[in-house]
Amino acid sequence: xxxxxxxxxxxxxxxxxxxxxxxxxxxxxxxxxxxxxxxxxxxxxxxxxxxxxxxxxxxxxxxxxxxxxxxxxxxxxxxxxxxxxxxxxxxxxxxxxxxxxxxxxxxxxxxxxxxxxxxxxxxxxxxxxxxxxxxxxxxxxxxxxxxxxxxxxxxxxxxxxxxxxxxxxxxxxxxxxxxxxxxxxxxxxxxxxxxxxxxxxxxxxxxxxxxxxxxxxxxxxxxxxxxxxxxxxxxxxxxxxxxxxxxxxxxxxxxxxxxxxxxxxxxxxxxxxxxxxxxxxxxxxxxxxxxxxxxxxxxxxxxxxxxxxxxxxxxxxxxxxxx
Ligand SMILES: Cc1cc2nc3c(=O)[nH]c(=O)nc-3n(C[C@H](O)[C@H](O)[C@H](O)COP(=O)(O)O)c2cc1C
Numbered sequence: 001x002x003x004x005x006x007x008x009x010x011x012x013x014x015x016x017x018x019x020x021x022x023x024x025x026x027x028x029x030x031x032x033x034x035x036x037x038x039x040x041x042x043x044x045x046x047x048x049x050x051x052x053x054x055x056x057x058x059x060x061x062x063x064x065x066x067x068x069x070x071x072x073x074x075x076x077x078x079x080x081x082x083x084x085x086x087x088x089x090x091x092x093x094x095x096x097x098x099x100x101x102x103x104x105x106x107x108x109x110x111x112x113x114x115x116x117x118x119x120x121x122x123x124x125x126x127x128x129x130x131x132x133x134x135x136x137x138x139x140x141x142x143x144x145x146x147x148x149x150x151x152x153x154x155x156x157x158x159x160x161x162x163x164x165x166x167x168x169x170x171x172x173x174x175x176x177x178x179x180x181x182x183x184x185x186x187x188x189x190x191x192x193x194x195x196x197x198x199x200x201x202x203x204x205x206x207x208x209x210x211x212x213x214x215x216x217x218x219x220x221x222x223x224x225x226x227x228x229x230x231x232x233x234x235x236x237x238x239x240x241x242x243x244x245x246x247x248x249x250x251x252x253x254x255x256x257x258x259x260x261x262x263x264x265x266x267x268x269x270x271x272x273x274x275x276x277x278x279x280x281x282x283x284x285x286x287x288x289x290x291x292x293x294x295x296x297x298x299x300x301x302x303x304x305x306x307x308x309x310x311x312x313x314x315x316x317x318x319x320x321x322x323x
Pocket of ligand 1: 038039040041042043044045075076079080108109110111112113114138139140141142143167168169
């Protein structure tokens with residue numbers, strides 16, 4: 001009976017198998033995953049808990065032996081001193097055996113554009129050889145800094161996949177963004193279905209109208225997905241499209257094409273614009289290549305009635321995105 005239970009448990013755990021962008025397994029077949037995090041004020045903990053709900057992987061926390069002060073400025077000063085002197089605060093023994101896991105989601109807050117000192121303490125003691133590491137972090141708006149690179153430097157014999165970062169203030173609603181990241185790193189979610197081949201459900205709010213759509217699996221679409229929600233000032237052009245500057249370049253590898261289909265959501269690498277095409281005209285050829293990132297699936301006729309200048313907000317429709 002015990003043997004059967006152990007076998008069943010093993011089979012269940014393989015559902016947390018992590019896959020890299022290529023689609024090949026990123027972790028050994030056993031696919032045992034752990035979410036290991038450090039969090040001082042609770043933001044990263046919220047993201048870690050959301051990740052646990054999405055992946056089914058258990059949580060473990062890194063804790064310092066001596067707690068940091070309650071006062072934020074005192075923490076900043078202590079952290080600054082620890083960093084400048086290279087001091088690594090002692091941490092408590094983990095509640096889990098790392099040998100039991102092949103994939104480690106490693107979560108932390110950003111401190112001074114890098115990993116916090118308690119995470120440095122952990123990584124200097126554990127190099128996570130042979131494991132797949134998926135770093136994730138929360139911050140106050142300055143981004144992940146050099147943290148992901150630093151994780152790689154501490155763990156030269158681990159495989160570090162592209163990291164995830166988000167504002168700590170948004171960690172309470174982390175699931176949709178985490179899901180997009182998991183999709184990007186091609187992780188099979190806890191229900192055992194890889195979402196890699198699914199289209200991502202989009203909602204586009206434009207001039208008071210809610211359009212629905214989906215993103216495909218192109219590199220442009222995956223990059224776009226990571227930035228959602230995105231608000232773009234769009235201009236109508238030629239009775240066929242709305243286009244607008246994305247502000248940030250997408251690192252797209254596709255070449256693109258000089259034609260469009262109705263409903264296409266495209267990215268133009270040449271002028272860094274996103275466009276929604278809604279009507280073929282007598283002149284369907286484009287002067288610049290566009291990469292199809294997805295399409296609008298709801299009726300397109302509201303687009304032909306909109307004013308020339310509109311604001312469009314693209315966001316992930318998490319209610320439809322594989323839940
Ligand atoms: C000592 C210290 C240094 C910080 N440095 C940065 C920083 O360089 N960039 C940033 O965006 N946020 C910085 N923050 C803000 C935290 O990264 C952010 O609030 C995070 O979400 C906190 O996560 P936690 O609640 O899991 O501890 C810093 C916070 C502290 C306490």
